[in-house]
């Protein structure tokens with residue numbers, strides 16, 4: 593795929609075929625994505641790629657703890673709740689996804705089912721947990737660097753026919769992820785990516801999210 597086509601057609605994939613992803617292909621994707629720039633070329637990221645029983649245990653633990661009302665234990669600051677235009681955008685994408693899935697606004701059962709899908713990593717065959725070296729914890733640069741490589745991973749995967757969704761829900765119960773993925777204490781868990789072959793019959797996979805315009809986002813001076 594040409595670069596423009598990857599960028600223009602990629603979208604988050606939340607329904608997957610029950611088909612394994614070869615380890616070699618994931619290695620190839622990581623190798624390319626790790627060409628992403630980082631501050632001082634520090635490359636603070638690490639990847640814990642999980643599948644099979646390991647991922648199933650993470651799914652089970654995530655669902656169990658969330659159903660039991662265990663509070664979130666993310667390893668980063670959340671900042672203030674989204675309000676104003678940011679909240680509007682959050683609602684807009686939720687409406688698009690719920691409409692595609694036929695989830696009515698007041699249908700608590702179906703809404704809960706959707707949330708649980710997130711905790712189950714959308715039943716993807718693979719999850720890549722992105723961490724960074726704890727020695728750098730406290731600054732904003734390592735999470736920024738992780739964002740850079742994550743973007744490269746999802747685009748590279750897409751260029752090879754694989755779908756992904758960056759999935760904050762998947763690491764909300766970080767002790768579960770840490771235990772089953774065997775993540776050592778010298779790593780901070782930043783996020784995870786669900787990955788697999790897109791199920792084209794899954795309605796939410798067709799949703800195309802909107803973007804604000806360049807005119808709204810960019811200011812050009814001195815041209």
Ligand SMILES: Cc1cc2nc3c(=O)[nH]c(=O)nc-3n(C[C@H](O)[C@H](O)[C@H](O)COP(=O)(O)O)c2cc1C
Pocket residue numbers: 602603604605606685710757758759760761762783799800801
């Ligand atoms: C940091 C981050 C966390 C995300 N967490 C979730 C999540 O927990 N659940 C989910 O369904 N999508 C999640 N997403 C996907 C976004 O909803 C999605 O990227 C956005 O709506 C734009 O849609 P697109 O990826 O299809 O272009 C996350 C994306 C990012 C960058």
